[in-house]
Amino acid sequence: MAKARLRATPPGPTWDKASQASFFDDAFLTLTGDRPDFGSVSAPTRAEATDSPPSESAPAGGFRWSSLVSPDTLVDEIKDTKGLVAAAVASPSDFKGGGYDKAREGFSSVALAFGVIAAHDGDVRWKKDAVTARDLFARVGFNCKVGTDQSFSESRARVADLETLLDGSPLKTQAEREDDFLWSQVAARPALMSRLEVADEFLGGAIASKSDFTKQVEKVLHEIEMVAVISEVIQQKDFEYHDDDGYRAYAAAMRDAAVKAREGATKGDYDGVRASVGAIKKSCDSCHADYRS
Known part of the structure; x- marks a missing residue:
């Protein structure tokens, strides 16, 4: 037999004046509006309860960079480029x-990777330093237009x-920024076009045969994802031709083809990747015919 629930003894009928003044004599005569139905109000989700402004790691537009590129590709892009820039600055005479031109291309690729890391919706290495690194490497990339x-x-x-x-150590150097961030400040369009040419040359050889594709599928995926990233970035505000419908159509077509190639590469679908890489090249060639840097 269930035990009877014990209830607290209600307070006595006599109230002092200070306590009585805290309540309405008749709340129904004083309050206005419909009585709220608390049973119909659902509990807020964690996302709804958070009232923090969007950060650079969660852009206001809500774009999911993970739909184009993995954290591993971004990290590997930076690691792989280190040797190139180190060789370019080995001595003043070499530079x-x-x-300096090789350094410009390399630093621009590094700046791009850090820019996407800062905005990426996933957990990526160096994310805490990404904004500072993005600005530092973007600046040196632009300054390497000349060898001084x-x-x-x-x-x-x-x-x-x-x-x-x-x-594995944090950056000690600080970047200076006075204006709001724009993707066009990360790398100049010619430097990104040079990176696309590198990807195009590699992919052309890697899909020459199914055996070549199978041996290099991880590198194929890396290059495809970088094509997707660049195709998206060059459509952003203030980039050269960003407001040209024809240019944006070429860039969007290249990005979409890269996404399909990415899906194929993750499945080991050689025929699918080959067809999508062909579509990437078609968009690239058509764009170059009209907007050659």
Whole structure:
């Protein structure tokens, strides 16, 4: 037999004046509006309960970078580029003799990767340092348009910063930013076009046969994802031709083809990847015919 629930003894009928003044004599005569139905109100979800402003790691537009690129590809892009930029700044003579152009392309790729890491919706290495790294490497990438003593010194400093991050230590260098962030500030369009050409050359060889594709499928996936990233970035506000419908159509078609190629690569679908890479090249060639840098 269930035990009877014990209830607290109600207070006595006599109230002092201070306590009585805290209540209405008749609440139904004083309050207005319909009586709320608390039973119909659902509990807020965790996302609804959070009232923090969007950060650079969760862009206001809500774009999910994970639909284009994995954390591993972004990290590997940075690691793989370190050797290129280090060789380009090995000596002042190498740098001024043409290495500055290789450094420009390499630093721009690193800046792009850090930019996407900062905005990525997944858990990616270096995310805490990504905004600072993005701005530092973007600046040196733009400054490497020419080979001067100043751009050489800055490049050597950035290589040291890159080694610091790769060794697992946080950045000590601080970036200066006065304006709001724009993707066009990460890398110049010609540098990104150069990165696309690298991807195009590799993919063309990697899909020459099914055996070549199978041997290099991980690298194929890496290059496809970088194509998808660049195709999305060059459509962003303030990029050259970003407001040109024809240019945006080419870029969107290339991105969509890269997404299909990505899906095929993850499944080992050689025929699907080959067809999608062909569509990427078609969009790229058509765009170059009209908007060659």
